[in-house]
Amino acid sequence: MSERVLVDTQIWEYAWLEESRGPSTIHHQAAVFLSGLLADSDKEIWLGAYQAAEIMDVLRKAGLSAVARGELLDLLQAQCVCVDVGADVVFECIELSLRSGIHVYDYLVVVPLRGLVDVIYSADTHFHEDPAFRAIAPVVNPMTWEMREGHAPALRAE
Amino acid sequence: MAKRQSPEVTDLPAEVANLQPAAKRVPRARVYREVSPEERARIVERVLRRLAGPPLRVDSATLREAERDSV
Numbered sequence: 001m002s003e004r005v006l007v008d009t010q011i012w013e014y015a016w017l018e019e020s021r022g023p024s025t026i027h028h029q030a031a032v033f034l035s036g037l038l039a040d041s042d043k044e045i046w047l048g049a050y051q052a053a054e055i056m057d058v059l060r061k062a063g064l065s066a067v068a069r070g071e072l073l074d075l076l077q078a079q080c081v082c083v084d085v086g087a088d089v090v091f092e093c094i095e096l097s098l099r100s101g102i103h104v105y106d107y108l109v110v111v112p113l114r115g116l117v118d119v120i121y122s123a124d125t126h127f128h129e130d131p132a133f134r135a136i137a138p139v140v141n142p143m144t145w146e147m148r149e150g151h152a153p154a155l156r157a158e
Numbered sequence: 159m160a161k162r163q164s165p166e167v168t169d170l171p172a173e174v175a176n177l178q179p180a181a182k183r184v185p186r187a188r189v190y191r192e193v194s195p196e197e198r199a200r201i202v203e204r205v206l207r208r209l210a211g212p213p214l215r216v217d218s219a220t221l222r223e224a225e226r227d228s229v
Contacts, residue, residue, distance in 0.1 A: 009228070009229050010225075010229050013225070013229060015209055016208070016209070016213060016214060017213055017214050017215075017216050017221070018213040018214070018215050018216070019215075019216060019217075019218055019221055020215045020216060020217050020218070021217075021218055022218075027213045031209040031210070031213070034209060035206055035209045035210065038202055038205065038206060039202075039206065046187070054228050054229070057228070058224050058225060058228060058229050059224075061220075061223065061224035062214070062216050062220060062221055062224040063214060063216060063220065064214050065214075068208060068214075071201070071204050071205055071208060072205065074191075074201045074204075075201055075202065075205045076190075077189075077190040077191040078189065078190070078191045078192075078193045078197070078198050078201050079189070079198055079201060079202055080189070081187050081188065081189055082187065082188060082189070082190045083185050083186070083187045084185055084186045084187075085185075086185070089185075103227065103228075105227070105228045105229075112185060116185070116187060124229075147229075149225075149229075150222065150225075150226070152218060152221070152222070
């Protein structure tokens with residue numbers, strides 16, 4: 001049976017982008033990791049409908065061409081498994097955010113996938129801080145870097 | 159986590175006031191667009207080629223602005 005995986009938005013983002021003054025390893029690792037998942041027939045990438053919009057829009061704002069974004073949209077629509085996001089989930093996310101102080105968008109990426117994925121791949125430090133994320137599925141950072149809201153990705157301390 | 163109470167609403171039309179709350183729905187998961195296996199392979203291959211090529215280089219200020227409030 002295929003492994004169902006959720007890939008957090010910053011890994012999608014840095015698979016396409018490189019910060020001009022950042023270490024190239026951040027882009028390289030994200031691109032290699034995502035390519036490996038896409039090439040592995042035993043992996044299924046799952047995402048909520050909100051996250052599809054988040055991925056597409058962060059790449060738009062960063063300046064990725066419409067052609068490249070169109071190719072990615074084809075991938076999200078035809079290759080990945082997409083989950084509807086309804087009002088119940090949105091309000092649960094708002095309440096979780098209210099409790100933790102973490103922005104609601106991180107919860108909107110993860111909570112719709114409750115009971116549906118085997119692992120969450122994320123380099124976001126929030127995902128390792130609030131147990132609410134781990135309650136959805138085990139959280140693994142496959143990168144040697146991490147990032148948090150409003151800051152550039154940084155290599156993790158050994 | 160307990161749900162907060164909705165504000166009291168009065169003077170609703172009878173057909174609205176008698177509506178039952180929607181049942182909690184099971185999330186619907188699907189591949190959004192069905193394509194042939196050949197077309198899907200082409201879509202994946204195109205993205206893999208893109209990922210293997212040079213990335214878009216973006217300055218820090220633009221990236222932080224792009225990530226603001228979501229990533």
